[in-house]
Amino acid sequence: MPMLNPEKAQRWVAGTTTLNGVDPLSGASVLGVPSVYWERPTVGQAVAGWGEAAVREARSAAEVNEVLSTLASRAEIRWMEGVPKGMPGPWFGGMRFAASAPSDARWEAHGFARWTMPEVLAWRVGTGVKVAAFALEDAGGEDLVRSRLERVRASFPDSYYHPKGGVVGLQLSSSRQDFEARVSRALEAINAGCIQKVVMARAVEAVGSAPFDLVEVLARLREQNPRCVTFLFRAKSETAFLGATPETLCRVEGRTLETEALAGSAAPGQAEGLGGSDKESREHQSVVRYILSALRPVAEHVTADAEPSLLTLKNVVHLRTGIRAELREGVSPAQVVAALHPTPAVGGVPREHALGFLHEHEALDRGWYAGPVGWIGPSGAHMAVALRSALVTGAHARLFVGAGIVQGSSAEAEWRETEMKSLAMLRALGGSDVRRES
Numbered sequence: 047m048p049m050l051n052p053e054k055a056q057r058w059v060a061g062t063t064t065l066n067g068v069d070p071l072s073g074a075s076v077l078g079v080p081s082v083y084w085e086r087p088t089v090g091q092a093v094a095g096w097g098e099a100a101v102r103e104a105r106s107a108a109e110v111n112e113v114l115s116t117l118a119s120r121a122e123i124r125w126m127e128g129v130p131k132g133m134p135g136p137w138f139g140g141m142r143f144a145a146s147a148p149s150d151a152r153w154e155a156h157g158f159a160r161w162t163m164p165e166v167l168a169w170r171v172g173t174g175v176k177v178a179a180f181a182l183e184d185a186g187g188e189d190l191v192r193s194r195l196e197r198v199r200a201s202f203p204d205s206y207y208h209p210k211g212g213v214v215g216l217q218l219s220s221s222r223q224d225f226e227a228r229v230s231r232a233l234e235a236i237n238a239g240c241i242q243k244v245v246m247a248r249a250v251e252a253v254g255s256a257p258f259d260l261v262e263v264l265a266r267l268r269e270q271n272p273r274c275v276t277f278l279f280r281a282k283s284e285t286a287f288l289g290a291t292p293e294t295l296c297r298v299e300g301r302t303l304e305t306e307a308l309a310g311s312a313a314p315g316q317a318e319g320l321g322g323s324d325k326e327s328r329e330h331q332s333v334v335r336y337i338l339s340a341l342r343p344v345a346e347h348v349t350a351d352a353e354p355s356l357l358t359l360k361n362v363v364h365l366r367t368g369i370r371a372e373l374r375e376g377v378s379p380a381q382v383v384a385a386l387h388p389t390p391a392v393g394g395v396p397r398e399h400a401l402g403f404l405h406e407h408e409a410l411d412r413g414w415y416a417g418p419v420g421w422i423g424p425s426g427a428h429m430a431v432a433l434r435s436a437l438v439t440g441a442h443a444r445l446f447v448g449a450g451i452v453q454g455s456s457a458e459a460e461w462r463e464t465e466m467k468s469l470a471m472l473r474a475l476g477g478s479d480v481r482r483e484s
């Protein structure tokens with residue numbers, strides 16, 4: 047049985063092997079739907095994990111800090127043949143956007159924050175697929191690791207998993223009226239000077255004509271969104287949180303930190319005007335300023351791109367400013383997450399007022415949407431901001447989309463922006479025959 051937050055003395059044993067494969071996702075045809083998945087096509091990184099050798103949960107923001115700090119250490123795992131260099135993870139998971147407990151039962155399985163170390167982890171390396179197996183260091187731990195590696199070696203396909211291309215009919219519903227009323231309320235608060243920016247989100251319910259095939263959805267997400275991180279986190283239940291996000295919260299390797307401001311959006315046909323738009327530029331710069339000031343206590347030599355560039359995705363274009371820094375001595379990825387999350391790209395300015403406004407008026411349990419999701423371990427950490435995502439159970443998907451509201455925003459335009467942002471997930475779910483109810 048996997049243990050939640052086990053005693054400090056608990057240790058795991060791990061072993062590795064290398065296969066001839068090319069695609070960790072193809073393992074799903076023999077090992078089933080992964081419990082965790084992470085792919086960055088731009089750098090050729092792909093990782094899939096099955097089962098849960100260990101689970102660490104946190105129930106509050108303070109506990110998150112404590113748990114995340116322990117996950118970066120290698121002390122708890124005894125590697126039979128040394129730590130594999132450049133292994134992503136082995137801990138994968140995420141946390142809620144808000145500091146409050148779930149109010150929507152659909153998020154209960156994912157909890158406040160949850161990281162797992164899979165029983166089997168497969169990731170792409172230059173010439174093949176590397177596999178690690180983990181087990182508790184109890185009597186028989188090494189044998190269990192060897193048998194897991196053997197089973198994987200005997201059955202792992204060496205082909206690439208291509209989506210089969212079947213189309214799933216989707217029935218969609220989301221209330222436009224409610225969303226636009228909330229955006230108008232946000233504009234009143236902005237005009238009254240209570241807040242300068244707030245990111246309002248809404249849910250879109252999508253019901254498929256058959257249960258969603260999560261492996262197919264992952265395969266389509268990565269194919270259709272090569273500049274994003276495709277991710278999946280499946281907790282104990284059959285409920286999975288997955289998506290393809292363009293936004294990184296932080297990537298840490300040694301003392302090198304990379305982050306970014308991603309805010310300001312336009313339809314692909316209107317990208318030309320994005321850089322010159324006063325509204326989009328204000329929305330973007332508020333995120334840049336926040337990140338630079340949030341990094342000051344934890345990092346030095348902070349540099350940002352002189353000008354935002356355009357990040358062009360299939361359905362939407364964003365303004366992006368890359369930011370790099372060197373972490374101060376002893377600063378952990380946990381402290382970086384605590385310093386940055388939530389940035390005004392998904393929260394607002396001033397931060398506490400905007401979060402209070404969302405708590406009161408958004409009428410949505412965001413769950414892990416817009417929270418940090420990713421991996422952490424001895425080779426560093428990568429936490430993305432969980433956007434363009436959905437919580438999927440059977441034939442039901444709850445998608446989440448949001449947009450930044452500043453002075454000059456219009457409720458109708460923000461609705462359209464969120465519609466545009468929903469397309470990536472809808473297309474991956476397989477929608478073509480889309481019927482709408484508002």
Ligand SMILES: C=C(O[C@@H]1C=C(C(=O)O)C=C[C@H]1O)C(=O)O
Pocket residue numbers: 245247293308309310311364391392433434446447448449450451467
């Ligand atoms: C909130 C979302 O996206 C964020 C909001 C953006 C904006 O308002 O321009 C752009 C990118 C993201 O930081 C979302 O995709 O749900």
